[in-house]
Amino acid sequence: MVSFTRIKEMIQVKLPDAEVFVKDLTGGGDHLEAVVVSTEFEGKTRVKQHQLVYAALEEDLASGAIHALALKTYTPQTWKAEGQPVGGKI
Template structure:
């Protein structure tokens, strides 16, 4: 089993992020929110690939699935207004 806290740490170490939240109770299936200025001008698939690249070979092995929601800082700010 892989801890969600380690996934969060790896993403933060590999990508400049304003916010990262990762959850997962079973140790192999996770969900997460990642906010990064690096996502500006990138399609959603490229944003997710940027996050997955921080996890390397763990994706598909120790980490069976990571369902992501990604935001640019401006998108995140707008989303926060809806809460």
């Protein structure tokens, strides 16, 4: 099991401006959902956005510490369009 803080920190190493929200989907600590908001996603397809995040988490995904990850990625503009203020909580 990997801590939410570790996930957030690993993503922010690759995407320094990212806002990261993580939650446990099952209570077991290995099926997670991450919402990541970053300007680095601007102009990139959803697949490329997800690849950036998966690259940041590669070690824990490969080791099985993270078994399953539901991922939602947004630019600050698309996050705001969803009704969530940048700096807000989900």
